[in-house]
Amino acid sequence: MQIAVAGAGIAGSTAAWRLQQAGHHVTLFEQAEKCHPVGAGIMLQPSGQAVLHELGLLDDVVRDSSRIGRLHAKHQNGRTLVDLQYQRLSCQACARGVRRSVIFRLLFERCQNEGVRIMENTRLLNISQDGNVVHVVDGVSNRHGPFDLLIAADGSASTLRQASGIPTRIKEYQDAALWVVGPWSGDETCLQQLVGRDGRLVGILPVGGGECSFFWGLRKSEEKATREAGLQQWQAQVAEFCPAASEIVGQLQSMDDVIFSSYRNARMSRVIDRRVVWIGDSAHATSPHLGQGLNLALQDSLALVRALQSSEDIDSALADYESARSSTTAFYGRLTGWLTPFFQTPNRLLQFGRDLALPVMPRLPWIGTQMLLTMAGMKTGWLADQREAIEALLNDRNDDQMEK
Ligand SMILES: Cc1cc2nc3c(=O)[nH]c(=O)nc-3n(C[C@H](O)[C@H](O)[C@H](O)COP(=O)(O)OP(=O)(O)OC[C@H]3O[C@@H](n4cnc5c(N)ncnc54)[C@H](O)[C@@H]3O)c2cc1C
Incomplete structure (x- = not known):
């Protein structure tokens, strides 16, 4: 098949590489002038690790990451809000703190080596379908195609989603974050979060190599003023709220690095x-x-590639793909939508509910396990999970490692 993929991010690069490898002719469109490995730290959950293991990339990622055994969120007053430890799932379970750029580089290199046709500096704006044939139109009105299939992987602000007219629930948050990667000599095994009374949320995620990714939550509207106030003032604010992060922001030269x-x-x-x-x-x-986000994107890509390989025609492959993924993505989409207002809220009532419930919930037997399965990316619906399958894959890998 002639396949177009829109967006050389994590989902797009994975699908493009594997479909080209399976014998299709893939064109990968990317709006950026040049595809560079960019991005700060992400949590690679057991679900994402299982996909990278199947793709043969997990060992490379592990070498360039930190083993994260615990999420520990504290209130500014020192009280623990939530303490979740992966080892309660199994002694080998963990997340990996890793730079997005590490995973992107591995995937993009595979696309290049496999001979995917890569069209950089090409922002796709529209789709036209005639019978079973798809064309795409870019920002300078060039029409590309015909393609048998278009895989739209153009990220959270997807232009092609808007162009499709398919009804979509969208909630734009007023919360945002500043991110930096910097040196870290603290605990390498824990994602630490700190929550303030004013709704501030900050986090430190070790990403391997003596570095960590630091995020500083703020309101979208505060970005301009924070940048204008200058680096020194932001460094002082960070040092006051979260002294452990001084070392990370201390090395910055300018707010442009943020x-x-x-x-x-x-x-x-x-x-x-x-x-x-x-x-x-x-x-x-x-x-x-x-x-x-990244874990779901990896799972989507692998599920789509598998559906296309195992079905007789495109229509049934796409139907198989949708039924394989819809429950999982609906679960995580809904849950994140409900919980987001509690994470970074200045609302005292929401804070009160959160501060009351969160410390207790992980200790309740069934709820505690569900929280861990959710965090580990193992849930496939409200009452279903893929814990066994993911653990079996990762245990196989660990056995191989031991033998080596
Ligand atoms: C530059 C960048 C840095 C990121 N850094 C982090 C981070 O530090 N931490 C974190 O948790 N998450 C980060 N993310 C988000 C994270 O990678 C995604 O949430 C997750 O991996 C889902 O992947 P995706 O492939 O669906 O989307 P993305 O990884 O966002 O990829 C989408 C790709 O599509 C391209 N694109 C968008 N519109 C068009 C268009 N119209 N035509 C052609 N191409 C288009 C984008 O440039 C991008 O390359 C980052 C995303 C990007 C693009």
């Missing part, structure tokens, strides 16, 4: 429109608070 990102929750009512399928953030963007 990345800003805002969040949205977007969920398409369906992800297939004849010969077009949406995957990753374009289909189901979430805020980063539950740490699932």
Whole structure:
């Protein structure tokens, strides 16, 4: 097949590489002038690790990451809000703190080596479908195609989702974050979060190599003033609120080194429109608070590639893909949508509910396990999970490692 993939992010690069490898002719469109490995730290959950293991990339990622055994969130007053330890699932269970750029580089290199046709500096704006044939139109009105299939993986602000007219629930949050990666000599095994009375949320995620990714939550509207006030003032604010982070922000030369990102929750009512399928953030963007975006994107890509390999025609492959993924993505989309207002809230009532419930919940037998399974990316619905399958895959890998 002739396949177009929109967006050389995590989902798009994975699908493009594996479909080209399976013998299709893949064209990968990317709006950025040049595809560079960019991005701060992400939590690679057991669900994402299982996909990378199947893709043969997990060992490379592990070498360049930190083993995270625990999420520990504290209130500014020192009280523990939540303390979740992966070892309660199994002694080998853990997340990996890793730079997004590490995973992107591995995937993009595979695309290049496999001979995927890569069209950089090409922002796709529109889709036209005629019978079983798809064309795409870019920002300078060039029409590309014909393609048998378009995989839209153009991220959380997806233009192609908007162009499709498919009803989508979108919530733009007023919360956002500043991100930096810097030196870290503290605990390498824990994602630490600190919550303030004014709704401030900050986090330190070790990403291997004596570095960590630091995020500083703020309101979207505060970005401009924070940057204008200058680096020294921000460093002082960070040092006062979260002294442990002084070492990370202390090495910065300018506020230009600080990345800003805002969040949205977007969920398409369906992800297939004849010969077009949406995957990753374009289909189901979430805020980063539950740490699932990259993991869901990897799972989507692998599920789509498998469906295309095992079905006789495109229509049934896409239907198989949607039924394989819809419950999981709906679960994480809804849950993140409900929980996001509690994470970074200045509202005292929401804070009160959160501060009362969160410390207790992990200790309740069934609820505690569900929280861990959710964090580990193992849930596939409200009452279902894929714990056994993921643990079996990762245990196989660990056995191989031991033998080596
Ligand atoms: C530059 C960048 C840095 C990031 N850094 C972090 C981070 O530090 N921590 C974190 O948790 N998450 C980060 N993310 C988000 C995270 O990678 C995603 O949530 C997750 O991996 C889902 O992947 P995705 O492939 O669906 O989307 P993404 O990884 O966001 O990829 C989407 C890709 O599509 C391209 N694109 C968008 N619109 C068009 C268009 N119209 N035509 C052609 N191409 C288009 C984008 O440039 C991008 O390369 C980052 C995303 C990007 C793009």
